[in-house]
Each structure stands twice: as C-alpha cells, then as structure tokens.
Amino acid sequence: MSYTMVTDESDDAMYSSIYNESPSADNGCTSRGKGSVLKKGPWTSTEDGILINYVRKHGEGNWNTVQKHTSLARCGKSCRLRWANHLRPNLKKGAFSKEEEQLIVEMHAKMGNKWAQMAEYLPGRTDNEIKNYWNTRIKRRQRAGLPLYPPGIHVEDMHWSQEYPSTSNNITGVDRRRHQDYMQLGNSKANVLFDDLNFANVLFEDLNFATSLLPRASDITDMFACNMLGTGESSSRYESYMPPILPSPKQLGGSGSRFNIRQEFQSPEQFQNAAPQKNPRSCNISDHPMYGNQHQSDVMIPDSHTFTDGMLPTSKPLFGAVKLELPSFQYSETSSAFDQWKTTPSPPQSDLLDSIDTYIQSPPPLEIDEPGCFSSCDTGLLDMLLHEAKIKASAKHSLLLSSSEKSFSSTACMTDATQNVPRGGETHITSAESPCFVFEAFAGNVVKTEELDQVWEPMRVDVIRPDVLLASSWQDQQGRFGIVRESNSMSDALALLLGG
C-alpha cells in the first residue's frame, strides 16, 4: 500500500495551520518557532517545498535553524526525519524487492534491530522503512503462524547473559547502551546457518566469550535443541530458541508495544537433560569433527529435517534460573508451527523467501561432540557478505550520484575488505581469562579480486579475538573446514542478494 500523507493546501491555509493547529504544546521539540507552538502531524506539500528549498540553500544539518530561516513551524527533529525519510534525493520508493527482503532478513539475523545500520546496506532505503517492513513481517508471519527466519538462518545470542549474569533486572542507561553494543558484537558472533536453498553455505558460530560465566552458549544451544526435539519439556519451539538476552529497561517496565514478544523460561527444569557434558576451554578446530575435513557435510544444514533425527548431544542440567528474553524477532508460537516445521516437505523454489520462511525458523544446533569448541568458531561470513554488499552498494550509489568516474578500484575494495583480515604470518592473541583457540585458518578469496587472491596467504591464527577469528576463518579455499563448500556458491549467493 502506498499513499502519501502530504496534503495540498494553499499557503494561507498552511500557515494558518502551522501556527494555530498544534494539538500538543510540547511534542518533544521544545523550541518554539516564531513565538508559536510547532506544528506536528502530516507534512503538507508546501512545507516540503520550504524544507527542500532550505536544504538546497543551506545543506543538511542544523535542523533547528530551519524554523529560524524559514516560515516552517516544525522542530528540527521533524525536519530531519521528513528530509531523511521522504525528501532527500535518491530515495527508493515502493515495495522491497526480493533481494532487499532477503538481505534484511539476513541482516536482522545478524545485527538485530539495527535499522540504521541495515539501511547503509540498502541504498535508497531508510531505517524507518526497514523497521516498518520488519515489524510488518513480524506481524504477518505471526498471524500466519510462520517462523520468522528462513531455514538455515540460525540466530543465537547467548553471550549477553553470560557477561551480564542474571542479576541485571534493572540496568542503567549506560548498561543499556552496553547491551546494545554488546548485542551488536554478540550478533557478529551469532550462529547463522544458511542452508543450500539458494543461499550461501554459511556457518556462523559464536566465539567462546565469557565461557566461565553461567551456562555456556553452546550449553544453552544444546538445551534449546534438546527441548525442541522433544527431550525437554518445552512445548514451544521458540522458547527453545530463546537466547538469554537481557531485557531492556523499557521491556522490563512493561510495554506499550504492539509486539510484546518477550518470553521467559518458566523454570530451569525446562532445560533438564539439556547441556553438554564437556566443557572444553580450548580446541583445535582442525581436529573438530565439525570443522575437520572428514565431516564436511555435517557442518552445513542441508535442511531443517536433519534435526528431526534427534542427533544431538546429551546435556547437563542448567543450574539456577536463567532469565531469558526473546529478541525482537522472536515470538511465541504454538507447537503446531513446530510440527509443521518438522513435517513439511521441501518448499518450491519459485518463491524463495516466502516458501522458505514457511518451513523453519532456525535449525537447531549441529551435531557436535564438543559444543564449546564448536561454538567458538565463527566464520564471520555474513560480516563479509554485508561488507561486500556495502561496498557494492556504495559503488552503485557513487555511480548514481556522480556522472564522473568515481574510482572503485579493486585496491580500495581490497583495502577495505581486508581491514579486518589478518594476513601474513601468525597472529597470536592471548588473554589471561579467555581460552585460547588454536587452529589453522586459511583466509580465502572473500572479495573476488585477483589482488586478494594473490595477497591472502594461508596462515595460522591463534584466535580468541572475534574480529581476528571472523576474518581469519572467512572462507576455506580448500574446503578444509567445510564452512563454505563452494566459493562459487558464495558468489552466486552474493549475486542473488545484490541483484547482480
């Protein structure tokens, strides 16, 4: 549905309305324009014209001065929003394309509700659009009883509750920001699993952060999985997948949200028989069955049905209550959805996004022997995917903006893309309290340039730092870890995502 809130009216009528019809004395814009209260509500075409002219003359920014220099009785925030969301050039209107939707889904799995960051990867789209799209998607799929994420996209974020143990029922604003930041970081470590259904074969695993606190992420992962597979008591598939994310103060204080999707585990018993027995503090990834070359196919999740086999490790009980909260993308769902997920045959390919979404939200954790080790390995492939998408988007955007030839050299691409990529020699990072993972990683041709192919050398990386790990384990040229089975698949996926 597309319609405009802008109304046509004469200047006189507009100015009359501007200065006389504000229903609220204070709408959050505390300043007053020309002695009058500021207008709120839908923008008129005349107001748009005034704002456009102002920006032409003065440029963006200094939004609070708009009302000083123009007859516009809008607060700076309102002007900025109007400009950013509707008036600025190069805005793309209309429905999201399939590629855009796909990218949003994947980015949300990766970043959470970081709408502004997502918007950076979608030129012409605003954070507001993306946010609205996502909220609409939540509602739509919730109504339909469908899982939110496509199969193979597995989102977990277990680390917050580990770094901020269950004490934090009233976190401060600073902590809230830390939470957000940590979520961002944590999401970069999120387990995101793509299956073969036209997606890249990607596996993201979280790093073993703060493993000494509370149940480890992998433990909870296993608990979720066991519950989901019927070994636990949980009847809700999504309960099983709830990562223990600390509630924000707003959420704790009740909500006026239309989507109050917070849930909690009712008791630790829900996790009975659901934790790994081993708690390795280090691992050699090359020895790991998941990443060793002997079980390559096991790494990936061809489709969700794999997990109906119940091939999951036994787990140990979770001690103590763990307050868990659904992130925004998760919601309660009846077991019927899970049943559907378990029994529905493969989707048709014609409508990839919707059909895939129909089947599962997130595949459970993989069959592993050493969950702690497994969860310590993060390919960071989506990071790079996003990075490359951003690069390409920027390039396209630059081309749009300027007719002059704006250089987008492979060198620049390489420089940018390899900022996080350690190369050459051994990187060894240690931490007094963190386990040190030692594995061999072969940085690959993530960015498909010859320069990169030439520059990136096989290397050995001792990693405990997520960025290093992310960068180092990007793509396995030799398929050594089975993280990405085929580089061509990755390229295809990128092409698919980027529409070219």
Next chain:
DNA sequence: AAGGGGTGCAACCGCTGCGGG
C-alpha cells in the same frame, strides 16, 4: 453500500552519544 477490523506507513517520542563552550 456501509461499517468495522486489519494493515501499513508516517510521524512522534524518549533516550543516548557526541562535540563544543
């Protein structure tokens, strides 16, 4: 044709970070 609920977009609101004085 009418009306009531659903849907989706636009805008508002509150909070935080940052930079300048």
Next chain:
DNA sequence: TCCCGCAGCGGTTGCACCCCT
C-alpha cells in the same frame, strides 16, 4: 570536568486506506 544543545537511533503511536462481511 561539567553542562548544554544537537543529531541520530530505535520504539511506539496515530491514522488513512484496504478489505471483508
């Protein structure tokens, strides 16, 4: 170092339009 104002972000709400009965 503190304070203040601005910019930006994410959550929330209002309302016009759609669609079904």
